[in-house]
Amino acid sequence: MAFNSLSQGASLQSAQITPPGSLGDEDGYDPKIFVKSPSNYVCHICQKVLRSPVQLECGHRFCNFCCNNLVKQSDKPVCPVNDCKEPVNREEIVRDHAARRDVLSLIVFCNFKSKGCNIQVKLKNLENHLQECVFATIDCIHKTLGCTAQVERRFLAEHLETECLYSAVKCKFCEEPFSKDELDQHVRRCPKAPVSCPNGCEVKAIPRNQLDKHLSECPLQPSECSFQEYGCNYRGQIIDIQHHLSTALSEHMQMILRSHEDLQLKHAELDRKYSELDNQKSIVDNKFKQQSEELCESKQKNVKLEERVKDLHKTLALQNDKIIKLEHDLKEKASKAEVDTNRMLVHAVQESCAELMNRVEQIEGRPVVTSTGGANSADVNEIRKQLVQVGTQLGMHDVRLAEQDLRFQVLETACYDGKLIWKIKNFARRKQEALTGKTLSLYSQPFYTSNHGYKMCARVYLNGDGMGKGTHMSLFFVVMGGDYDALLQWPFRQKVTLVLLDQETGRRNLSDTFRPDPTSSSFKRPTGDMNVASGCPLFVSQSVLETPTYIKNDTLYIKVLVDTSDLYGP
Known part of the structure; x- marks a missing residue:
């Protein structure tokens, strides 16, 4: 994995200090950091040099932090100076900007004087100096990557070069940057790193990504005979394969002939199977054609039967209406003359029924049944079978209509x-x-x-x-x-x-x-x-x-x- 890091010329992390002019929650400056003792700018409470000074109504000056503590400690604070003791009016406390500027202009030693830094700067410039002081102890610039070392700024470059495991180092083969702890692992699989031929040939220092190409040309690479697919099992180095091909020519030709004979046998067997399948296909095609013709005839017969059944239903419905009307008339008439008349009407109905039966037989293509002869039972059974078939077909049509209705409902929604x-x-x-x-x-x-x-x-x-x-x-x-x-x-x-x-x-x-x-x-x-x-x-x-x-x-x-x-x- 390539290693990304900051360049060694980048800005370095510095020690954290409170800015000299800040109003932080701190008391005054330590007098020891000043080159000359600033006796005129000493806080009367913390006895240190004023930090962010404020002035009371009585004229005495204190650190902002110290004054805040003084006001908080009592409901009626007074000036702590022994010969003053005047009441402190919170509204009359003001910032002393003149004293602040004077304090920030005083000359101070570097925080790292004890380590050897002899620089003297104004207090207001101390923070800028600490950002560059070579004696300041700082974290390694690769802290975010995992380095926990802390060194003086002057020794950082040496640390990055000799000690830090996270500094970028280029691979000498591919020149890609890696961290020191990753470099060895990378070299073991670097595509440009030199490796030896596994066959032990004279070629040395082969780039790893060129090894496969070399093996395809290496004279010591084990290989198989080019006639392996015909049955030759010889295996040897490339230089031996050439000698084998020149000496085993007759054996290779015999292998090719045997392979050719096997192919001819397989071809003949495939031709035979193809002929059988072609015959079976012809039989199946004929059966399918015959069944299709039978199905077409059956459909035509079904259509004719449906028409016959419709006509029969209409005729039966008319005769049923006549019978119901006659029964109604019989109930209304009670006299004998009327009964005789009804008998004549019934006889007429019977004749109508006989005529209906004759029409049914004509529809079905059967002989007409006379008033003196009986119906042929075989013909009746045949008609019943046909009616059952018609009923079955009507049921199938009902199912198809139901499916179409469901499909139309889905299409509508x-x-x-x-x-x-x-x-x-x-x-x-x-x-x-x-x-x-x-x-x-x-x-x-x-x-x-x-x-x-x-x-x-x-x-x-x-x-x-x-x-x-x-x-x-x-x-x-x-x-x-x-x-x-x-x-x-x-x-x-x-x-x-x-x-x-x-x-x-x-x-x-x-x-x-x-x-x-x-x-x-x-x-x-x-x-x-x-x-x-x-x-x-x-x-x-x-x-x-x-x-x-x-x-x-x-x-x-x-x-x-x-x-x-x-x-x-x-």
């Missing part, structure tokens, strides 16, 4: 603008089913980014999933397999917003927005009906969810928005 409004009714019952584990999650109806765009849906866990189980409602987004996935760009990258709608004021919607992770399998092109759901396990807490704001009339509304603004390029 589908959206093609990337927006889904999902209405979840019977929330209490569905929540209870989630608690008992009967129905852990619900899927919404599909929606699309466009007529030929991505197909998507939403998935909700009313009792939470994963981290949110039992405490939150979890809401997820699902990419589904669509009819036009081959024409779309993958992975799915559109911004998705999940919203819980406020049913009271419409101003307190709860939402969460995310951009799909292109590396997640949830947004790759679906290989099945749908991908793994992705979204918010902690979408909304149960305590917030189950309020009239979001659940009204036992109904919940969820909105999903997919950003389609950047879906299509110019």
